[in-house]
Amino acid sequence: MDQAQFPGFSRCNNATLRRAARRLGRFYDDALAPTGLKGTQFGLLFQIRVSDEPTMGTIAEALIMDLSALGHTLKPLIRDGYVETFADKDDRRIKRVRLTPRGEIKLDEAIKLWDVAQQRFENMMGKEQAAALRATLDQIAALNLEMPTAAPSI
């Protein structure tokens, strides 16, 4: 009964992806709401935890985010005391990031809620389809998508 998709529209991979992202984002956001974290922030905290005192650039690369965007996104987390940064010993240009004890606790708390949402979503989509989707999405993330406009000259 729902006509949410107009034929021509859903042919755009980008638009379709964004639309699904909005829907899924709100779902995870709602689930995490009790912690005060958004889905994005959760993902960022998690990434910081699994990395070993990563640099800004490392995180940005892993998350395929613009470095400056990462800086912006990190600010509220630093302000709220979940994350802290410190200069690298050997190269003062490099800034490393880590969770504070408060951040570790908050992340543990969020993971519990995330797990509920994750399970709930996978029950609806089916674990296999969800896994296949993530595989495809990772494939997109790994694509070398530069327009061949440049790179001719050495």
Added chain:
Amino acid sequence: MDQAQFPGFSRCNNATLRRAARRLGRFYDDALAPTGLKGTQFGLLFQIRVSDEPTMGTIAEALIMDLSALGHTLKPLIRDGYVETFADKDDRRIKRVRLTPRGEIKLDEAIKLWDVAQQRFENMMGKEQAAALRATLDQIAALNLEMPTAAPSI
């Protein structure tokens, strides 16, 4: 050789989706750059074209966007003269939207560039996998994902 994905991380459907969206978004954005439009704006203009003088609510629903977010996103397009709004004849609460002649031209121009990016992407992913991906994403968009916290009464 790239270790872009840390195991635990890519298990989150939401984070994986957003990450792919960032990558793909930049790709389409780059392709559309000559028109001055972002991928999102392109999608919005397209949606307006294929709908018949849709209302704000209709568009928001079709794109799974928050109504106020749609209003915000529409502003630069109105400012640049691509879109105009007008009150519904029968219900003055309702605001309808349509492309201006300038908007139609701009959209045509953008579609040419979009097509290049779309083809390019599908050549890398394979048309079938791309179609399968869109189908899955549409499925997500159609999911009824409310946490069962409410709705018991009645």
Added chain:
DNA sequence: TCCAATTAGTGGCATATGCCACCTTCGCCG
């Protein structure tokens, strides 16, 4: 007919993301 509940949008505030210009540090080379 008049008011209560509903519907459709708006405006303000906050985060999410990107691009670009600019500043520091480093590493390398003459």
Added chain:
DNA sequence: CGGCGAAGGTGGCATATGCCACTAATTGGA
């Protein structure tokens, strides 16, 4: 060892999105 170009971030500006509180216009009764 002094300067140039690269590497790593920051800040400013603009769009993308959401939530919430609030306003205006409708609709349904009593």
